[in-house]
Amino acid sequence: xxxxxxxxxxxxxxxxxxxxxxxxxxxxxxxxxxxxxxxxxxxxxxxxxxxxxxxxxxxxxxxxxxxxxxxxxxxxxxxxxxxxxxxxxxxxxxxxxxxxxxxxxxxxxxxxxxxxxxxxxxxxxxxxxxxxxxxxxxxxxxxxxxxxxxxxxxxxxxxxxxxxxxxxxxxxxxxxxxxxxxxxxxxxxxxxxxxxxxxxxxxxxxxxxxxxxxxxxxxxxxxxxxxxxxxxxxxxxxxxxxxxxxxxxxxxxxxxxxxxxxxxxxxxxxxxxxxxxxxxxxxx
Amino acid sequence: xxxxxxxxxxxxxxxxxxxxxxxxxxxxxxxxxxxxxxxxxxxxxxxxxxxxxxxxxxxxxxxxxxxxxxxxxxxxxxxxxxxxxxxxxxxxxxxxxxxxxxxxxxxxxxxxxxxxxxxxxxxxxxxxxxxxxxxxxxxxxxxxxxxxxxxxxxxxxxxxxxxxxxxxxxxxxxxxxxxxxxxxxxxxxxxxxxxxxxxxxxxxxxxxxxxxxxxxxxxxxxxxxxxxxxxxxxxxxxxxxxxxxxxxxxxxxxxxxxxxxxxxxxxxxxxxxxxxxxxxxxxxxxxxxxxxxxxxxxxxxxxxxxxxxxxxxxxxxxxxxxxxxxxxxxxxxxxxxxxxxxxxxxxxxxxxxxxxxxxxxxxxxxxxxxxxxxxxxxxxxxxxxxxxxxxxxxxxxxxxxxxxxxxxxxxxxxxxxxxxxxxxx
Amino acid sequence: xxxxxxxxxxxxxxxxxxxxxxxxxxxxxxxxxxxxxxxxxxxxxxxxxxxxxxxxxxxxxxxxxxxxxxxxxxxxxxxxxxxxxxxxxxxxxxxxxxxxxxxxxxxxxxxxxxxxxxxxxxxxxxxxxxxxxxxxxxxxxxxxxxxxxxxxxxxxxxxxxxxxxxxxxxxxxxxxxxxxxxxxxxxxxxxxxxxxxxxxxxxxxxxxxxxxxxxxxxxxxxxxxxxxxxxxxxxxxxxxxxxxxxxxxxxxxxxxxxxxx
Ligand SMILES: Nc1ncnc2c1ncn2[C@@H]1O[C@H](COP(=O)(O)OP(=O)(O)OP(=O)(O)O)[C@@H](O)[C@H]1O
Ligand SMILES: [Mg+2]
Numbered sequence: 001x002x003x004x005x006x007x008x009x010x011x012x013x014x015x016x017x018x019x020x021x022x023x024x025x026x027x028x029x030x031x032x033x034x035x036x037x038x039x040x041x042x043x044x045x046x047x048x049x050x051x052x053x054x055x056x057x058x059x060x061x062x063x064x065x066x067x068x069x070x071x072x073x074x075x076x077x078x079x080x081x082x083x084x085x086x087x088x089x090x091x092x093x094x095x096x097x098x099x100x101x102x103x104x105x106x107x108x109x110x111x112x113x114x115x116x117x118x119x120x121x122x123x124x125x126x127x128x129x130x131x132x133x134x135x136x137x138x139x140x141x142x143x144x145x146x147x148x149x150x151x152x153x154x155x156x157x158x159x160x161x162x163x164x165x166x167x168x169x170x171x172x173x174x175x176x177x178x179x180x181x182x183x184x185x186x187x188x189x190x191x192x193x194x195x196x197x198x199x200x201x202x203x204x205x206x207x208x209x210x211x212x213x214x215x216x217x218x219x220x221x222x223x224x225x226x227x228x229x230x231x232x233x234x235x236x237x238x239x240x241x242x243x244x245x246x247x248x249x250x251x252x253x254x255x256x257x258x259x260x261x262x263x264x265x266x267x268x269x270x271x272x273x274x275x276x277x278x279x280x281x282x283x284x
Numbered sequence: 285x286x287x288x289x290x291x292x293x294x295x296x297x298x299x300x301x302x303x304x305x306x307x308x309x310x311x312x313x314x315x316x317x318x319x320x321x322x323x324x325x326x327x328x329x330x331x332x333x334x335x336x337x338x339x340x341x342x343x344x345x346x347x348x349x350x351x352x353x354x355x356x357x358x359x360x361x362x363x364x365x366x367x368x369x370x371x372x373x374x375x376x377x378x379x380x381x382x383x384x385x386x387x388x389x390x391x392x393x394x395x396x397x398x399x400x401x402x403x404x405x406x407x408x409x410x411x412x413x414x415x416x417x418x419x420x421x422x423x424x425x426x427x428x429x430x431x432x433x434x435x436x437x438x439x440x441x442x443x444x445x446x447x448x449x450x451x452x453x454x455x456x457x458x459x460x461x462x463x464x465x466x467x468x469x470x471x472x473x474x475x476x477x478x479x480x481x482x483x484x485x486x487x488x489x490x491x492x493x494x495x496x497x498x499x500x501x502x503x504x505x506x507x508x509x510x511x512x513x514x515x516x517x518x519x520x521x522x523x524x525x526x527x528x529x530x531x532x533x534x535x536x537x538x539x540x541x542x543x544x545x546x547x548x549x550x551x552x553x554x555x556x557x558x559x560x561x562x563x564x565x566x567x568x569x570x571x572x573x574x575x576x577x578x579x580x581x582x583x584x585x586x587x588x589x590x591x592x593x594x595x596x597x598x599x600x601x602x603x604x605x606x607x608x609x610x611x612x613x614x615x616x617x618x619x620x621x622x623x624x625x626x627x628x629x630x631x632x633x634x635x636x637x638x639x640x641x642x643x644x645x646x647x648x649x650x651x652x653x654x655x656x657x658x659x660x661x662x663x664x665x666x667x668x669x670x671x672x673x674x675x676x677x678x679x680x681x682x683x684x685x686x687x688x689x690x691x692x693x694x695x696x697x698x699x700x701x702x703x704x705x706x707x708x709x
Numbered sequence: 710x711x712x713x714x715x716x717x718x719x720x721x722x723x724x725x726x727x728x729x730x731x732x733x734x735x736x737x738x739x740x741x742x743x744x745x746x747x748x749x750x751x752x753x754x755x756x757x758x759x760x761x762x763x764x765x766x767x768x769x770x771x772x773x774x775x776x777x778x779x780x781x782x783x784x785x786x787x788x789x790x791x792x793x794x795x796x797x798x799x800x801x802x803x804x805x806x807x808x809x810x811x812x813x814x815x816x817x818x819x820x821x822x823x824x825x826x827x828x829x830x831x832x833x834x835x836x837x838x839x840x841x842x843x844x845x846x847x848x849x850x851x852x853x854x855x856x857x858x859x860x861x862x863x864x865x866x867x868x869x870x871x872x873x874x875x876x877x878x879x880x881x882x883x884x885x886x887x888x889x890x891x892x893x894x895x896x897x898x899x900x901x902x903x904x905x906x907x908x909x910x911x912x913x914x915x916x917x918x919x920x921x922x923x924x925x926x927x928x929x930x931x932x933x934x935x936x937x938x939x940x941x942x943x944x945x946x947x948x949x950x951x952x953x954x955x956x957x958x959x960x961x962x963x964x965x966x967x968x969x970x
Contacts, residue, residue, distance in 0.1 A: 019379070019380075019382075019383050020793075020796060020797070022380050022382050022383075022793075023382070024382040024383050024385070024386040025327055025382045025385060025386060027386075028330075028386055028389070032493060071504075071559075074559055074567060075504075075508055075558075075559045075565060076565075077504050077507075078321070078324055078326060078504075080324065080325070080326035080327045080500075081321060081326040081500045081503070081504045082504075083326075083327065084326050084327055084329070084330060084496045084497065084499075084500035084501070085497065085500055085501050085504060085552060085555060088493070088494050088496060088497030088500075088501070088548050088552075089497070089548060089549065089552040091493055091494060091545075091548075092494055092497070092544070092545035092546070092547075092548035092549050092552075093545070093549065095419075095542060095544075095545040096541070096542070096545045096546065096549065099540055099541055099542055099545075154815050155814075155815070157809055157814050157815075158809075158814045158815075160798070160802070160806070161806050161809055161814075163796070164792060164793075164796050164798060164803070164806070165787065165791070165792045165806070167756070167759075167761055167785070167787050167791060168785060168787060168806070168858075170759070170760065170761050171759040171760070171761065171780075171783070171785035172780065172809060172810070172811060172862075173777065173780045173811045174809075174811055174814070200493070201334065201389070201390060201393050201492075201493070202390060202393065202394055202397075204386050204389065204390045205386075205390030205391065205393070205394055207386070208383060208386040208387055208390060209387055209390065209391065212379055212383050212387055215378070215379065215797065216377060216378075216379070218797060219797050219798075219799070219842035219844075220797055220798075220799070220842075221797045221798060221802070223797075224797050243398075246398075246402070247401075247405060248398050248401035248402055248405070249397050249398060249400075249401040251394075251397070252393075252394045252395070252396075252397030252398045252401065253394070253398055254394075255390055255391065255393075255394030256391065256394040256395050256398055258391075258394075259387070259390075259391030259394060259395070262387065262391070266373075266377065270376075378795040378844075380793075570959055573958060573959050574959055577958065577959065577960055577961070660947070664939075665920075665921050665923075666921065666922070666923050666924070666939065667730070667921065668732070671717070671730055671732065674717075674730070675729070675730055678960070678961060679951070681960065682951060682954055682955060682958075682960050683951070684954065686950075687947060687950055687951060687954075690947055690950075691947065694947070
């Protein structure tokens with residue numbers, strides 16, 4: 001559960017900006033395309049060391065964005081199509097690499113790639129001098145979350161400006177591309193770390209759904225960030241408990257709960273505006 | 285090698301089924317994909333592919349079997365709900381399309397994984413096959429599946445043939461179609477249903493994640509080759525089918541190789557290949573065009589220099605003189621002169637070059653275009669005289685005979701350019 | 710003094726030139742209009758001046774310097790439709806962006822910054838709305854938010870893209886009054902404008918644009934029948950034919966190499 005909260009918080013902070021920049025689907029693409037990076041790192045290092053995986057992921061994250069741009073520029077492919085072509089290609093490469101190396105030392109299988117399972121990360125405990133320090137995935141995700149939080153807090157102005165009005169930011173002489181790549185780089189790093197816990201598809205749910213719910217009910221950027229963290233917490237806790245009770249997949253349940261929270265928030269908002277209207281009418 | 289023969293002789297019934305299956309899938313996806321691409325809704329295929337997953341699980345639970353018809357019905361229902369919900373989010377909230385897509389995609393997929401876990405726990409014997417929908421397993425296509433695919437492909441093709449014109453209109457511009465009195469809502473419904481069905485079929489070969497490639501990549505590739513709708517579908521279908529067959533072959537020849545990912549890799553391979561070699565839009569043909577242009581520009585510049593030199597009374601023209609008049613890379617100048625001689629525009633006596641009669645006509649044409657354009661710029665476009673030369677330098681190579689005629693008419697057959705030089709006819 | 714100089718400026722999208730060898734100079738301390746028909750390249754010109762598009766040839770100088778050296782003194786007011794007004798930001802938030810600086814992005818705004826921002830909001834008469842979310846403003850108010858942001862930047866020259874679109878007559882007058890005050894303080898205001906009717910009342914100086922500069926100078930001199938029919942008359946079919954050939958055949962707009970004559 002702690003793993004889910006950490007991943008979720010990191011995702012929702014980054015996801016908020018993806019939503020505001022209208023590049024959620026690029027985030028989706030990246031979360032799929034980092035697969036070959038992970039597999040390569042596994043093959044070369046023959047273990048699940050965090051650093052090579054992060055490097056592999058970052059490389060493929062950037063590669064994906066470049067490939068998308070190449071398709072758009074060199075052949076006038078629409079953005080959506082360019083995204084679709086790119087991430088399916090990289091994902092397919094990843095799956096093929098897995099198939100090629102099964103029987104070798106690679107202990108990831110296709111199921112894990114698609115679903116992930118937070119519960120299984122619990123088994124991978126790390127002990128220092130005999131004391132239990134935490135599970136491995138918690139130990140890797142915690143520093144990333146810290147970086148994400150620092151990035152959001154200190155980069156708030158830059159993120160706000162470049163997300164709201166790119167041209168104006170450029171006119172002020174700000175390097176918009178650098179901000180863009182920094183954000184996408186963090187997304188790919190987070191996506192990779194979430195891979196084994198939640199799988200490629202559901203990472204996107206963590207990225208999108210809580211911030212989307214938050215965006216529905218606030219008009220203030222910092223409130224939106226706070227609220228999306230709250231929504232993440234609610235879904236992580238609720239989802240885990242429900243999943244344990246029903247004995248089903250945790251990550252799937254968390255995303256389902258997050259989705260249902262979104263629907264509830266949305267209908268709540270509709271009811272609120274309706275009743276306000278009625279109040280106004282009755283006043284008249 | 286044995287594999288190759290064995291595979292492509294299609295004597296093995298399993299191979300036949302798989303190949304036929306992937307080809308049918310490719311055909312369905314390509315037809316539908318062309319429309320989603322033209323309607324700029326490429327990623328909708330991705331959304332649908334994920335969204336039908338819980339539908340398949342429910343279809344399984346309700347029917348208690350892996351009967352493709354029930355699963356298909358479940359899939360269609362789920363796909364439909366998903367798309368309606370997605371459109372509602374875009375229309376009713378401030379969330380934009382991409383967020384709505386990602387929301388639907390992951391929410392439904394999340395629900396699906398929960399259902400799947402539930403089904404697996406209940407331990408029904410037939411459930412093992414459900415996984416194939418996620419990762420795709422073309423090798424498991426059965427005869428019965430094949431029959432279903434066949435019927436669906438036929439239906440899709442029939443629909444496209446019947447409504448070809450309307451679909452075209454709607455893909456091009458919905459508002460315009462509506463203004464002509466078409467029931468746009470109905471046709472949109474039809475197209476969406478076709479998408480959902482095609483996805484439900486294709487997903488069995490390549491799985492949830494890679495499904496969108498089947499829709500998008502062939503259509504985008506075909507778009508590089510042609511502008512015509514019917515050709516688009518045909519070309520997309522061919523690329524799709526070829527990739528499917530190759531993918532099936534790889535997984536047949538190599539142990540433990542999945543078909544779906546190879547299918548997608550071949551699709552992307554064809555896309556990249558097309559980016560390079562497609563006529564007109566391809567990188568190579570653009571490079572070639574550039575080279576042709578550069579050669580043309582060089583030739584015409586040399587001819588023009590001849591004319592200019594002669595205009596100033598030069599009689600014995602050699603390379604030295606040409607280079608004094610205008611800067612060329614000497615090697616390029618030699619090559620260009622050689623080519624011009626070959627074309628019969630220039631003749632050579634010892635070191636001295638001169639224009640042939642045809643060469644003279646051509647040289648006059650270039651100089652004429654240059655001066656006409658200078659005149660046009662000053663007279664019609666208010667440019668100052670010190671600016672026009674550079675612009676005309678490039679324009680003299682671009683102006684076609686047709687534009688020349690327009691120019692002459694518009695400027696009323698002038699005799700002098702803005703620098704008071706004679707315009708040669 | 711010259712506030713802006715464009716020299717031999719050619720700008721192309723995808724090799725097709727939309728501004729063709731443009732040359733002009735603008736004075737300081739004036740309200741200057743850039744006018745021309747739809748698609749004549751007004752927005753393109755503004756974006757090129759702001760360094761958002763790289764020209765195919767030529768250059769732009771602001772206050773006789775490269776843009777990068779005088780960025781602080783140059784403010785850009787983009788077309789209103791160019792941003793997503795659903796963005797979770799208040800009037801205050803947006804105007805504060807005018808105080809963001811390249812090298813102080815990671816620092817907090819100072820007290821002085823805050824005062825300047827409050828001042829700018831006051832000047833455009835939006836103080837009552839300063840905490841409102843920007844989607845809940847009228848078109849004219851949104852436009853004023855953008856102007857306030859430019860004011861907060863403390864610039865000497867302002868480039869505005871169609872600030873009067875979607876604005877009612879009273880707001881239009883109010884904005885114009887504000888611009889007039891700014892001019893009287895010595896600022897230069899360059900405005901892309903659409904409405905020919907109001908041109909002579911609004912601007913001291915005009916640039917008449919249609920793919921090339923048709924005329925540039927004091928308003929009265931530029932607004933002649935001949936110039937207008939040159940700009941708005943439909944005699945550029947030739948030009949558009951040529952543009953399509955360039956696109957199709959990938960011809961270079963500017964020949965490389967040097968020619969002697
Ligand atoms: N991103 C782009 N890619 C390709 N062509 C473009 C692009 N932006 C503009 N154009 C083309 O460049 C030309 C000039 O466009 P621009 O937006 O500068 O015109 P404008 O004068 O501002 O028009 P309007 O009055 O409609 O705002 C138009 O023909 C337009 O089609
Ligand atoms: Mg414009």
